[in-house]
Amino acid sequence: MATLSSSSAHCPSYAYHRLSSSSSNGQHQRVGFTSSLPQRAKISLQCLKNSHQNVVLMQDGPVATTATPLGNETPFKESKGGLLSGTSLEECKDAVGFDNNENEPSVSITVVGASGDLAKKKIFPALFALYYEDCLPKHFTIYGYARSKMTDAELRTMMFVVYLDEVPMFIHGENCDEKMEQFLKRCFYHSGQYDSEENFAELDRKLKKHEGGRVSNRLFYLSIPPNIFIDAVKCASLSASSGNGWTRVIVEKPFGRDSESSAALTKALKNYLDEDQIFRIDHYLGKELVENLSVLRFSNLIFEPLWSRQYIRNVQLIFSEDFGTEGRGGYFDNYGIIRDIMQNHLLQILALFAMETPVSLDAEDIRNEKVKVLRSMRPLQLEDMVVGQYKSHTKGGVTYPAYTDDKTVPKDSLTPTFAAAALFIDNARWDGVPFLMKAGKALHSKRAEIRVQFRHVPGNLYNRNFGTDLDRATNELVIRVQPDEAIYLKINNKIPGLGMRLDRSNLNLHYAARYSKEIPDAYERLLLDAIEGERRLFIRSDELNAAWALFTPLLKELEEKKIIPEYYPYGSRGPVGAHYLAARYKVRWGDLNVEQ
Numbered sequence: 001m002a003t004l005s006s007s008s009a010h011c012p013s014y015a016y017h018r019l020s021s022s023s024s025n026g027q028h029q030r031v032g033f034t035s036s037l038p039q040r041a042k043i044s045l046q047c048l049k050n051s052h053q054n055v056v057l058m059q060d061g062p063v064a065t066t067a068t069p070l071g072n073e074t075p076f077k078e079s080k081g082g083l084l085s086g087t088s089l090e091e092c093k094d095a096v097g098f099d100n101n102e103n104e105p106s107v108s109i110t111v112v113g114a115s116g117d118l119a120k121k122k123i124f125p126a127l128f129a130l131y132y133e134d135c136l137p138k139h140f141t142i143y144g145y146a147r148s149k150m151t152d153a154e155l156r157t158m159m160f161v162v163y164l165d166e167v168p169m170f171i172h173g174e175n176c177d178e179k180m181e182q183f184l185k186r187c188f189y190h191s192g193q194y195d196s197e198e199n200f201a202e203l204d205r206k207l208k209k210h211e212g213g214r215v216s217n218r219l220f221y222l223s224i225p226p227n228i229f230i231d232a233v234k235c236a237s238l239s240a241s242s243g244n245g246w247t248r249v250i251v252e253k254p255f256g257r258d259s260e261s262s263a264a265l266t267k268a269l270k271n272y273l274d275e276d277q278i279f280r281i282d283h284y285l286g287k288e289l290v291e292n293l294s295v296l297r298f299s300n301l302i303f304e305p306l307w308s309r310q311y312i313r314n315v316q317l318i319f320s321e322d323f324g325t326e327g328r329g330g331y332f333d334n335y336g337i338i339r340d341i342m343q344n345h346l347l348q349i350l351a352l353f354a355m356e357t358p359v360s361l362d363a364e365d366i367r368n369e370k371v372k373v374l375r376s377m378r379p380l381q382l383e384d385m386v387v388g389q390y391k392s393h394t395k396g397g398v399t400y401p402a403y404t405d406d407k408t409v410p411k412d413s414l415t416p417t418f419a420a421a422a423l424f425i426d427n428a429r430w431d432g433v434p435f436l437m438k439a440g441k442a443l444h445s446k447r448a449e450i451r452v453q454f455r456h457v458p459g460n461l462y463n464r465n466f467g468t469d470l471d472r473a474t475n476e477l478v479i480r481v482q483p484d485e486a487i488y489l490k491i492n493n494k495i496p497g498l499g500m501r502l503d504r505s506n507l508n509l510h511y512a513a514r515y516s517k518e519i520p521d522a523y524e525r526l527l528l529d530a531i532e533g534e535r536r537l538f539i540r541s542d543e544l545n546a547a548w549a550l551f552t553p554l555l556k557e558l559e560e561k562k563i564i565p566e567y568y569p570y571g572s573r574g575p576v577g578a579h580y581l582a583a584r585y586k587v588r589w590g591d592l593n594v595e596q
């Protein structure tokens with residue numbers, strides 16, 4: 001039985017919202033990062049002094065702070081002080097111009113696990129970016145919730161230091177510091193246990209004061225390890241859900257480890273939430289170029305007719321990182337790269353890429369089509385999978401660690417940090433077309449891309465100009481999701497001159513050259529969607545079940561048979577097994593070509 005209240009929001013439609021927050025040429029209003037660092041550093045010093053932090057201003061910029069002693073939580077009502085210290089509710093009301101119009105709903109956003117890595121690096125910055133762009137509702141409050149003892153001031157200091165220091169996705173520009181000041185006044189912290197209804201009831205009381213009797217909509221972002229999801233949802237549900245507006249919960253991955261644990265998680269969540277209150281986040285769906293996939297396909301006449309087995313030889317989905325697990329080994333060892341990247345991020349891209357034309361752009365129409373693709377796929381076979389693990393490597397006098405050098409990873413771990421797989425969609429459109437996935441950590445480059453290799457041109461008009469390697473002469477469409485976003489199409493053309501020599505060139509939409517503004521971070525888009533009640537980019541439970549059904553038998557087999565991964569040096573291109581796998585399907589990985 002669902003106990004969190006749910007009311008469907010009448011939000012502006014997604015398309016309208018995006019149009020209204022864009023300039024006439026479709027560029028997002030963002031500004032560069034480095035514009036006013038000296039000024040920001042000055043303000044930060046003042047702010048941090050006001051908040052009674054011990055401040056160290058380092059030469060040329062970054063500010064380091066040491067927190068006040070643990071247990072010094074600022075009581076909400078009595079807090080006084082400067083910008084980063086606990087601002088009282090009255091001060092906060094003045095600062096943000098609360099009015100007495102009770103018809104305007106408020107939104108309270110609680111980041112559960114606020115002391116953690118994801119909250120610090122992604123969620124709070126994304127919330128600020130939304131505030132900067134005037135995308136948050138007029139009456140909003142942000143709460144950090146975690147067990148760590150922290151005052152409001154300390155939370156704000158943490159957010160401010162990240163703002164100054166670390167996160168390039170932050171927008172900086174006109175009035176940025178002022179906006180940050182205003183934003184921080186609306187951020188608060190409540191320390192509590194994840195399994196304490198009483199602690200969530202305390203949070204509820206604080207939220208109510210901010211909401212001031214308005215219709216109160218509440219968004220909880222579960223940025224905590226999965227083993228405490230249910231405790232937190234239960235307590236939020238029983239003690240802190242909205243009494244008169246909607247309550248939504250963003251759930252971070254991992255959504256289980258296999259079909260059974262995922263189903264159990266969904267079942268447990270549904271004891272407290274309805275499906276339409278659950279926003280399962282896959283942040284790759286919020287990436288600009290993944291969003292653009294459907295636009296590319298369905299708004300251009302030239303692509304859709306080619307989008308099938310008739311013209312496409314293979315599709316490659318490639319993810320690589322040039323660093324290892326870096327402190328997340330404890331989490332990673334329980335999941336591995338297949339669960340961490342393939343079963344969710346790459347599979348979601350595949351589903352969007354391969355789906356049939358949806359009836360409309362409504363969330364349910366799109367998710368219906370995605371689920372059909374997933375259910376048409378063959379469960380993965382062991383022979384269609386290659387797994388690897390990085391080992392230590394010394395280069396230029398620097399020694400890079402092996403995966404098992406991570407102190408939180410067992411020395412004999414067989415967890416894959418690399419995997420390559422061949423997948424097939426057994427439907428009329430894609431019958432026989434290999435969809436190759438490759439994902440790995442500690443490789444030679446950081447990238448995420450989709451490569452579509454087209455078939456050879458029939459007939460042999462120019463074959464002698466291509467030489468013997470016809471594959472190299474076929475068209476390839478590359479959607480580079482990151483970094484340096486681009487969509488380019490490789491074509492053949494004649495080299496100017498009197499002879500008949502052919503060349504390969506790119507028709508290139510290079511985002512940095514075409515659009516001068518920064519691309520919004522995926523978390524920004526997804527948070528905004530959750531606030532607006534737009535579910536299109538979140539995973540529905542049947543999609544999740546279908547995704548796990550494809551991977552679970554293989555994952556079990558890998559574990560039961562204790563398959564030993566192929567070891568590859570840190571910083572390399574990964575195991576050679578990936579090439580043999582591709583070759584079996586007459587495919588060459590596109591990212592290995594010299595010109596790429």
Ligand SMILES: NC(=O)C1=CN([C@@H]2O[C@H](COP(=O)(O)OP(=O)(O)OC[C@H]3O[C@@H](n4cnc5c(N)ncnc54)[C@H](OP(=O)(O)O)[C@@H]3O)[C@@H](O)[C@H]2O)C=CC1
Pocket residue numbers: 113114115116117118119146147148149194222223224225226228252253254331
């Ligand atoms: N970090 C990342 O880049 C990504 C993370 N995710 C997912 O997001 C979620 C949060 O990630 P991240 O911030 O890295 O996680 P953290 O490990 O940093 O945990 C977040 C917070 O949860 C609390 N916590 C940690 N371990 C426990 C525990 N065993 N019992 C109770 N509380 C605990 C801690 O807060 P306190 O002690 O103050 O209560 C911690 O600050 C996870 O589900 C993760 O899988 C998904 C994609 C990327």
Ligand SMILES: O=C1O[C@H](COP(=O)(O)O)[C@@H](O)[C@H](O)[C@H]1O
Pocket residue numbers: 283321340448
């Ligand atoms: O979900 C995850 O994603 C990150 C990569 O995200 P990106 O946006 O930086 O490409 C990955 O490092 C992490 O292991 C995984 O859990």
